[in-house]
Amino acid sequence: MSINLTILGCHSATPRANAFPTAQYLEINNRHFLIDCGEGTQRQMRKYKVGFTKINHIFISHLHGDHFYGLIGLLSTYGILSREKELHIFGPKGIKEVTLLQLKISQSHAKYPLIFHELTSKESELIFEDDKVTVRTIPLKHRVYTNGYLFTEKEKPKKLHIDNINHYEEIDRADYNNIKAGKDIVLSTGEIVPNSELTLPPKKPLSYAFCSDTCYKPDIIPIIKNADLLYHEATFLADKTDLAKKTKHATTKEAALIAKEATVNKLIIGHYSGRYKDITLFKDEAQEIFKNTKLAEPGKVFKII
Amino acid sequence: MSINLTILGCHSATPRANAFPTAQYLEINNRHFLIDCGEGTQRQMRKYKVGFTKINHIFISHLHGDHFYGLIGLLSTYGILSREKELHIFGPKGIKEVTLLQLKISQSHAKYPLIFHELTSKESELIFEDDKVTVRTIPLKHRVYTNGYLFTEKEKPKKLHIDNINHYEEIDRADYNNIKAGKDIVLSTGEIVPNSELTLPPKKPLSYAFCSDTCYKPDIIPIIKNADLLYHEATFLADKTDLAKKTKHATTKEAALIAKEATVNKLIIGHYSGRYKDITLFKDEAQEIFKNTKLAEPGKVFKII
Numbered sequence: 382m383s384i385n386l387t388i389l390g391c392h393s394a395t396p397r398a399n400a401f402p403t404a405q406y407l408e409i410n411n412r413h414f415l416i417d418c419g420e421g422t423q424r425q426m427r428k429y430k431v432g433f434t435k436i437n438h439i440f441i442s443h444l445h446g447d448h449f450y451g452l453i454g455l456l457s458t459y460g461i462l463s464r465e466k467e468l469h470i471f472g473p474k475g476i477k478e479v480t481l482l483q484l485k486i487s488q489s490h491a492k493y494p495l496i497f498h499e500l501t502s503k504e505s506e507l508i509f510e511d512d513k514v515t516v517r518t519i520p521l522k523h524r525v526y527t528n529g530y531l532f533t534e535k536e537k538p539k540k541l542h543i544d545n546i547n548h549y550e551e552i553d554r555a556d557y558n559n560i561k562a563g564k565d566i567v568l569s570t571g572e573i574v575p576n577s578e579l580t581l582p583p584k585k586p587l588s589y590a591f592c593s594d595t596c597y598k599p600d601i602i603p604i605i606k607n608a609d610l611l612y613h614e615a616t617f618l619a620d621k622t623d624l625a626k627k628t629k630h631a632t633t634k635e636a637a638l639i640a641k642e643a644t645v646n647k648l649i650i651g652h653y654s655g656r657y658k659d660i661t662l663f664k665d666e667a668q669e670i671f672k673n674t675k676l677a678e679p680g681k682v683f684k685i686i
Numbered sequence: 687m688s689i690n691l692t693i694l695g696c697h698s699a700t701p702r703a704n705a706f707p708t709a710q711y712l713e714i715n716n717r718h719f720l721i722d723c724g725e726g727t728q729r730q731m732r733k734y735k736v737g738f739t740k741i742n743h744i745f746i747s748h749l750h751g752d753h754f755y756g757l758i759g760l761l762s763t764y765g766i767l768s769r770e771k772e773l774h775i776f777g778p779k780g781i782k783e784v785t786l787l788q789l790k791i792s793q794s795h796a797k798y799p800l801i802f803h804e805l806t807s808k809e810s811e812l813i814f815e816d817d818k819v820t821v822r823t824i825p826l827k828h829r830v831y832t833n834g835y836l837f838t839e840k841e842k843p844k845k846l847h848i849d850n851i852n853h854y855e856e857i858d859r860a861d862y863n864n865i866k867a868g869k870d871i872v873l874s875t876g877e878i879v880p881n882s883e884l885t886l887p888p889k890k891p892l893s894y895a896f897c898s899d900t901c902y903k904p905d906i907i908p909i910i911k912n913a914d915l916l917y918h919e920a921t922f923l924a925d926k927t928d929l930a931k932k933t934k935h936a937t938t939k940e941a942a943l944i945a946k947e948a949t950v951n952k953l954i955i956g957h958y959s960g961r962y963k964d965i966t967l968f969k970d971e972a973q974e975i976f977k978n979t980k981l982a983e984p985g986k987v988f989k990i991i
Contacts, residue, residue, distance in 0.1 A: 396763055398733040420759040421726040428703040444791050446762040450755075454725040457751040458701055475791045482787055486749050486780045488830050525793050 382534050384409050384587050384610060384685040389425040391651035391677035393616055394447035401679050402447035403593060403652060405612070406431045410513040410534040415439045415455075416591050422451035423458055429680050433462065438509065440516070441472030442593055443527035449476070453483045456491060464493040471508055471516075473526045474499040500528055505604050519604050521595035523629045529593065531605060534586035539563060542581050549574060587685055590645070593652055596626065597635035602643045609685055611645040612677065614652035618666055621654075633663050637670035651677030687839050689714050689892050689915060689990040694730040696956035696982035698921055699752035706984050707752035708898060708957060710917070711736045715818040715839040720744040720760075721896050727756035728763055734985050738767065743814065745821070746777030747898055748832035754781070758788045761796060769798040776813055776821075778831045779804040805833055810909050824909050826900035828934045834898065836910060839891035844868060847886050854879060892990055895950070898957055901931065902940035907948045914990050916950040917982065919957035923971055926959075938968050942975035956982030 385408040390401030402419025406426065413435040415422075426433060433455075441449045449472065459468065468491075470476060477497040484490050498508060500518060509516035512535060519529030538561040546552050546560070551568055560566065566574045590605040593614035605611060615637075616630035625632045631639075633650060640648035648671050653660050660676055667674040675683070690713040695706030707724025711731065718740040720727075731738060738760075746754045754777065764773065773796075775781060782802040789795050803813060805823060814821035817840060824834030843866040851857050851865070856873050865871065871879045895910040898919035910916060920942075921935035930937045936944075938955060945953035953976050958965050965981055972979040980988070 394762070395766055396728040396732050396759070398729065400729075420756065421729060423701040424703060424705075424726060427701050444793075446759055446788075446792050446794065450759045450762075450788075451725065454701070454751055454755045457699070457755075461700055479784075479787050479791045482784050483751075483755075486784045487751050488749075489751065 382410055382537065382584050382587060384589055384683070386589060386610065386612075386649075386683040387429055387431060388649075388651070388677045388679060388681045388683075389422055389429060389431070390419050390679055391653070393652050393654050394445070395655040397655055400655065401425055402451075403442075404451065405591065406436075407532060407589060409532050409587065409589060412511070412514045413437070414516075414532065416530060417442055417448045417593070418450075418452040418455060419447045420450040420454075423455045425679065426455075433459065434464070434466075436468075437466060438469045438471065438516075440530045440591075441470065441476060442521070442529060442591070443523060443525050444473050444475055444479075445523075445525060445594070448594070452476075453480060456480065456484065456495065457487065457489050459493060460489050460491055464491075467494040467496055469496045469498060469509075471498045471500065471530075473528070474501050501526075505531075517604065519590060519592055519601050521592060521601070522598045523594045523596065527594060529591050529595065529601070531588060531590045531608070533588040536586050537583040539576075539580035539583055542579055546579050552579070592639070594630060596629040597631050597639070599639065599642065602639065605639075605643045605645065608643065608645045610647050610649065610683060611640055611643065612649045612651065613639055615650035615663055615667065616652050616654050618657065618662055633666040634670055637667040637674060640671040640674070646673065647683070648674045649677050649683060650674060687715050687842065687889050687892060689894055689988070691894060691915065691917075691954075691988040692734055692736060693954075693956070693982045693984060693986045693988075694727055694734060694736070695724050695984055696958070698957050698959050699750070700960040702960055705960065706730055707756075708747075709756065710896065711741075712837060712894060714837050714892065714894060717816070717819045718742070719821075719837065721835060722747055722753045722898070723755075723757040723760060724752045725755040725759075728760045730984065731760075738764070739769070739771075741773075742771060743774045743821075744776065745835045745896075746775065746781060747826070747834060747896070748828060748830050749778050749780055749784075750828075750830060750899070753899070757781075758785060761785065761789065761800065762792065762794050764798060765794050765796055769796075772799040772801055774801045774803060774814075776803045776805065776835075778833070779806050806831075810836075822909065824895060824897055824906050826897060826906070827903045828899045828901065832899060834896050834900070834906070836893060836895045836913070838893040841891050842888040844881075844885035844888055847884055851884055857884075895948075897944070899934070900936060901934040902936050902944070904944065904947065907944065910944075910948045910950065913948065913950045915952050915954065915988060916945050916948065917954045917956065918944055920955040920968055920972065921957050921959050923962065923967055938971040939975055942972040942979060945976040945979070951978065952988070953979045954982050954988060955979060
């Protein structure tokens with residue numbers, strides 16, 4: 382069980398030579414997700430050696446260009462690479478129409494199954510679940526309909542405490558599934574061996590919360606509570622709180638407050654406005670409120686094992 | 687009168703860390719044009735210090751993603767930069783619908799006038815003309831409807847031969863416009879001073895022909911005849927002539943043949959397939975047929991003064 386998050390892009394919309402709009406590659410519990418896909422994401426994926434073929438699910442937060450204009454290029458590339466596997470796209474309503482029109486007009490219809498999951502709910506909802514991971518939406522507040530995403534590992538079965546099990550000759554492999562499922566074992570003597578003696582607790586499931594773009598929205602705190610890792614946008618320093626309000630973005634201090642109140646383990650901030658030349662100021666400000674704050678930077682990898 | 691061509695991107699579609707799809711910035715006779723706009727073009731413009739605001743006309747050859755997926759990002763950026771000037775987009779039919787849908791879905795409608803000139807003709811046609819420059823289409827042959835573009839400086843008026851004019855006291859500034867317009871001057875003595883004595887020939891108008899993507903199509907030769915500068919795609923080396931035919935692309939040798947037959951002054955080749963690691967082979971092969979061949983590379987500038 383682990384999280385491995387690669388920042389592919391972390392700047393806001395205005396293009397600069399060394400700025401890249403939002404995109405992240407998340408490996409969690411052996412699942413591989415792309416989160417947002419600003420222009421140039423596929424080139425960043427090549428640069429940071431992200432395997433294209435591992436990704437089967439793409440989560441788009443909102444339909445501002447700096448979060449999804451790179452999607453169509455990636456989908457076309459999957460066509461060039463002769464992809465055959467299903468690809469699932471999660472994002473706001475409208476993403477299907479615009480994507481299919483672009484593919485049609487380029488005469489590059491996807492030959493692989495392209496499955497859209499269009500979101501419209503303003504409540505947090507479970508949108509993906511398999512045996513390894515769940516994904517829930519985190520309703521955000523921006524100038525257009527926007528969701529963050531909470532990625533959570535599934536609870537694993539208990540681990541066998543082999544040393545203790547070996548004390549009991551009677552217990553054999555046939556019992557292991559029952560033990561993992563939490564059952565006590567009754568010996569032929571009638572003695573009950575409690576499950577707690579035969580098992581070790583499973584590793585705590587990890588979670589990653591992605592929140593961009595959004596203004597300060599404390600009602601997300603219960604959803605992201607105790608996340609191991611939180612990415613929260615911080616477009617502005619605190620001196621631009623008014624501008625943040627107006628444009629429905631967050632400041633460093635607001636992002637840090639969310640992290641603190643949600644008692645997450647680590648905060649990553651990003652989506653820096655182009656007006657700031659020195660992004661270390663973002664870290665300094667956020668750390669006044671939440672010490673374990675890190676800066677998103679292209680190519681940076683955050684690991685939790 | 688001059689041509690100043692900056693290559694912003696010159697690779698074919700498959701993304702690589704150091705490859706950029708087609709885009710060129712052309713200054714010709716003090717006009718500023720963008721030709722094609724693959725994903726990431728706006729970032730390349732920043733990198734090579736191309737002024738966004740100078741561009742009022744964008745020419746898209748065809749609607750394959752590697753030639754136009756960067757357009758929507760650029761148009762959105764013009765919105766962020768509060769552009770007010772008209773922007774003209776020339777390209778195949780369909781470009782308007784897909785662009786407007788993308789702007790609508792992002793709720794980033796252009797506040798500046800965005801004027802589409804959709805092309806459908808299979809014959810070469812004059813699509814732009816002002817007092818400095820004309821632009822004609824060059825019908826190409828690719829898997830989808832495609833045009834190249836021929837940019838030609840307008841013929842300038844004749845220059846005044848001031849030394850000769852000064853021999854005639856009678857001729858004054860009031861006559862200059864007539865002289866520039868090619869008229870002879872009749873002196874009070876009845877003597878006719880021929881225009882050729884009073885003028886110097888204007889500098890030859892320059893022309894640039896952009897041809898991508900296309901298979902070998904010799905019927906474009908009359909259109910691009912004697913161009914000062916020709917960009918012609920060469921996706922493959924000659925060993926892949928069959929693949930070029932199949933995918934409707936050109937090889938180095940085919941591009942060079944076109945340049946030779948059209949007796950252009952200089953050939954630039956590009957749109958290299960990702961399969962080739964060493965692009966100098968492209969130059970070697972093309973130069974066997976057309977000596978003055980140069981390789982397109984991101985950031986390279988071709989000047990003609």
